Amino acid sequence: MTLVQYTGDLLAQTREWVNLHDDELRRRAVRAVAEHDIPTLVSLTTAYLAHQGGSGVLASPRTVEAYTLGTRQFLEYATSQAINVLRPGRHDAQSFVNHMLATGRKPAGVQLKVAAASCLYRALRWTGATEADPFRDVKVPKDHTPGIVKRPPYTEDELADVLEQADVHVKFLLFVTAHAGLRISEALALAWDDVDEGGKRLHVRSGKGRKGRIVAMSSSLSRATRLYRNLYGPGGADHSDGRRTTVTTQVFRYASVMTARYHMEKAFTLAEVPFRGFHPGRKYAGTRLLRQIKDFGRVAAHLGHESVDTTRRGYAQLAADDLKDDLAGW
Known part of the structure; x- marks a missing residue:
């Protein structure tokens, strides 16, 4: 009988990653990037969010959902633009922001996508797969129209x-x-x-x-x-x-x-x-x-x-x- 690890809650989802030896953790992250394995990289980001994020395993389902969607969208964009995720060019992150703005996304929504993509890179640095931090200096214009x-x-x-x-x-x-x-x-x-x-x-x-x-x-x-x-x-x-x-x-x-x-x-x-x-x-x-x-x-x-x-x-x-x-x- 093959045992399948339970992944029904955030704590369980982190175990798939945090229980790995450092070398294996890095190897899996690098392989997921090389194979454009978006589900695995989303899983890594979620595990990092629950393990190292500000709210940890108490992160709300809506936060997890938003970060999952944002991570997926950035990775799909990176694949379509042939971006080297582990060694991105110095203009790649800002180009992603500009692409979203040009397609009509509001600045507040773009900022949320940037937060998700930044979390992905924090997770990749956590695994040792990269030292890249491409979203550190990106600029998202402010929307001065009040929300109301x-x-x-x-x-x-x-x-x-x-x-x-x-x-x-x-x-x-x-x-x-x-x-x-x-x-x-x-x-x-x-x-x-x-x-x-x-x-x-x-x-x-x-x-x-x-x-x-x-x-x-x-x-x-x-x-x-x-x-x-x-x-x-x-x-x-x-x-x-x-x-x-x-x-x-x-x-x-x-x-x-x-x-x-x-x-x-x-x-x-x-x-x-x-x-x-x-x-x-x-x-x-x-x-x-x-x-x-x-x-x-x-x-x-x-x-x-x-x-x-x-x-x-x-x-x-x-x-x-x-x-x-x-x-x-x-």
Whole structure:
């Protein structure tokens, strides 16, 4: 019987590489480059990210997915351009950046691809396969258009139209993202113990960077929570047949972001509102709250941002004539 090593999580995936002798580690990396073995080089990059990266094995699935895609895209480009990956020319990295910009990619997206490619080269240096660091001095132009302008929040009317078409489950999720301002990953990770209806607050335990926070509930979210709990909470009646059901500790019955997106898109389609993802809901929460309390710091805390600048650039915006009442008596 042949034993196959389990690779179902990040820690397991690193073992394929970190358990190798240094000479074998280098030999496999060099061979993968020579054979244009992209899956193996992606595996190496993932192993390095989990072993030596800032978050280690706690790196989020979305980070791993983004780095996997970015690494693959650079290696495909390098193959198509006959770039010697272990000994790249001094213009190759910048040419990759310029190629992506010329094809219409936004600077923020290009920066993410550069981060992935840089991680690949850190991994190759870690194996001893090369000393090259081609992305060290590359230049990616800054995009000075604020994120909230490029990707604006949903409007009040858009959300109202969708809520009219949404079922109880989708409506509750919409309020969690557009009033409580939770990221979709934070919303789907909620457990019933995290929902404090009496205190009108949610306990986010799996925030970005593994930071927890307490989030206040709006009145609409509180009402939606009560209805949702009656149907799907512990001991609740499943609306499909009216019988009492045994439920899990998780609040949402969607197992993945993809499934949540599918059901949310259906409600948006029925309302004839373009679905632009879950983040415009967070931006709605940030913008509405900022215009009400005029305090970037409190809005940043509500959204779980470490920096107020993140809130200011991409998630909340005061009205252009916000100061008119304050200046009226001048």
